[in-house]
Amino acid sequence: MKAAIIGGGVIGGGWAARFLLNGWDVAVYDPDPEASRKINEVLANARRSLPALYDRCLPEEGTLTFTEDLGEAAADAHWIQESVPERLDLKHNVLGSLSELAPETAVIGSSTSGFKPSELSEKGARAIVAHPFNPVYLLPLVELVGDGVETDRAAGILRSIGMCPLIVRKEIDAHIADRLLEAVWRESLWLVRDGIATTEEIDEAIRMGFGLRWAQMGLFETYRIAGGEAGMKHFMAQFGPALQWPWTKLTDVPDFTGDLVDLIAGQSDAQSGHLSIRDLERLRDDNLVGMMRALKKNGSGAGDIVSRHEQALPHREAEDLPVTGDRRIPQSWTDYNGHMNEAPYLEAGAAATDRFMEMIGADADYIASGKSYFTVENHLRYLDELKAGERLTITTQVLEGEGKKMKLFHVLANGDGAPAATMETLLLHVDLTTRASCPPASAVAEKLAAYALAHRHLPPPDCAGRFVGQKRSPG
């Protein structure tokens, strides 16, 4: 699959990264001589954060090319994304040319935050609005506005690259999210201008309070909870009248003077000037990954989008031994020593055990039926350091697989295929009702026995059956 990225700023670069890291080839068209440098900077950020959302590997990266020929960019493309500056005449020009050059089957999306599809197509261009949010490689939301057949087709493609399409029912200036952002922006400018709060205080008022609610549930579901058992009507009866109170400066627009710009820029420097934009971007991305992984644990919001995408990623094929893990190491797994902390080795190993359980039929349905394996012992040997972003692949050898017992030996290999750790793990099959051990169902027992038989002919692992601190035997 090929995407053409027309305009390579922060937004275009984010689109390029999102497609590339999902295995698409990407052709970038941007007359700016700095385009390649800028895109590669965005791409560096994306490579250190997007794969960290997943507990499986994304597809192999596609190929990135730059071209000065719009037709070459658009040729054979399945998705064409325009992210040029917000000037309608410019959009008319670019989208008009693309409509002629693009394959008929290609989606032509515009990243515009302000223009409606009817405005984009005034001069006959074929395009829908596909409005993403920065950083495009991490935030799932894309607002789709335009022809229903086109937006449906676009939605399918966006889901396949891990995004969350939101089809807007009727076109409106600024779509949905930016209308809400604009309301907050305007009110915030008033608060700063009138000396009620600094930029930093407004940020604190957001991120220490309702920002944490909105990252997971949005506005209405949050208020539904506030209404309690009495529900949404109760909430509205309580708070509806506030609409008439003088709580916002809605009826007025602040004068956008040089003084106001200086005031805000000065406060922003005082707040965040000690960090470079790169530092801030990385902190933002690490926080986004951490929060999205937390949401993933509970199947909520953006975390649910990641889970669905992850489940669609293929498992790696077995070679000599079953491959029970294949992933990139997230920043949140690293520690003050600058490498992967000791605990995530076990987290990765435990996930490999889960994957092996799936392979022998002890999967989620089996567990829901009231049976599972519980770990009784683990022995980890740390052989090499691992860094954030590095690839980690796990293979599993069955050492014992009879009766209630299952003993596995995981080898955790780094990006070069060299062992970075081993984990010997002993599990007992249990009845989840009595919490007592019991034999597995026969289908599970048979699959496990087949692996145990096949692996019996393999050389035994180097260091199984050893105690902590045991010297390696000579030879």
Next chain:
Amino acid sequence: MKAAIIGGGVIGGGWAARFLLNGWDVAVYDPDPEASRKINEVLANARRSLPALYDRCLPEEGTLTFTEDLGEAAADAHWIQESVPERLDLKHNVLGSLSELAPETAVIGSSTSGFKPSELSEKGARAIVAHPFNPVYLLPLVELVGDGVETDRAAGILRSIGMCPLIVRKEIDAHIADRLLEAVWRESLWLVRDGIATTEEIDEAIRMGFGLRWAQMGLFETYRIAGGEAGMKHFMAQFGPALQWPWTKLTDVPDFTGDLVDLIAGQSDAQSGHLSIRDLERLRDDNLVGMMRALKKNGSGAGDIVSRHEQALPHREAEDLPVTGDRRIPQSWTDYNGHMNEAPYLEAGAAATDRFMEMIGADADYIASGKSYFTVENHLRYLDELKAGERLTITTQVLEGEGKKMKLFHVLANGDGAPAATMETLLLHVDLTTRASCPPASAVAEKLAAYALAHRHLPPPDCAGRFVGQKRSPG
């Protein structure tokens, strides 16, 4: 320390929980015969979530009492919090009485979201605004408005219970956060009323996009990044003019008709009606804890507030052996088997190793100086299941502590003091520059040797030096 909670709804209950779980005694005054049930429901939610933010135990819970006598509630209180319904005459009455009954040294705070301190004190009451956000036991933000000496004193107390006071410079209707919320609420009502989006679509537009940004950085720092290296002025030059565009319905207020209420309540039922309010609350709290723990990892926003509070919590005293861990188990550590997953045992054990390293002087400063211990082997034995919310205490015995080697034996005990797991861990001292092993600094070596000597006289741990699956020797 004692807090008096006047009005025991969701907000009053949240305040009660926040104080109680931080070791304060709490007296609740509320004429509602259901007050005790309601407060205890909020408290149950708080007990399962607030301790999960921390990797140390909070103080022992204070004592909760209910009284029908305002004077008894206020007697000897250090903080008195009024959370009665938003009617000014009612607030005047309650705050007037409290001003007479309360100790002079007590902070009198009002949870009002709408009234200004000058309005609250019209009839002579002494009170400041201390406006919290639901759920009060998890969200750090409290807006403080009023007399500077009082708000400063209040801020100190709020920090000691893990909150983030924001002192508002000038009083204004709805303080700061609710002005922003009101702007979004009003715009959202328009979008629903005009059929542009449903409540669910608006929630998606928030939580899949800018909600994730705002949970960590707020509005201005996010836009600072969007401006890139060119900075905030560049951003404003680009987006300032949008203030004049018709992006919001600012100049108009939607009619708050029964039809609009029905439309919103109906959409909200369709969106979230399959979950009870209790389910939604628990999901919200689990998500908040997970996201705040992710932010804590990076020292950002609400996570930084938790870290600072945690560092002020005392370590538990050693008994026979040093106590290297004492905490509650967060929900995020549990798995599909309904108990603590195998990996967090090692996460807790690794934290115990870190704590022991601190105790021998191999602390953050030592690591910053270029030396540390790396783990080379771990052997975990799982003896009993642990549940979310359960207390986990870790004691550590030194098995070896000479030269580059440090071998520790952690016992992880459950709430009853019974061993739930053991972890034998072997570490090597390393030079972080060369990544090669080397002897520790003499001060560290001496402290470690002293522990090793003291522990040599203790009985050896039951199951050290064993391999995986090794049978216990008879007797």
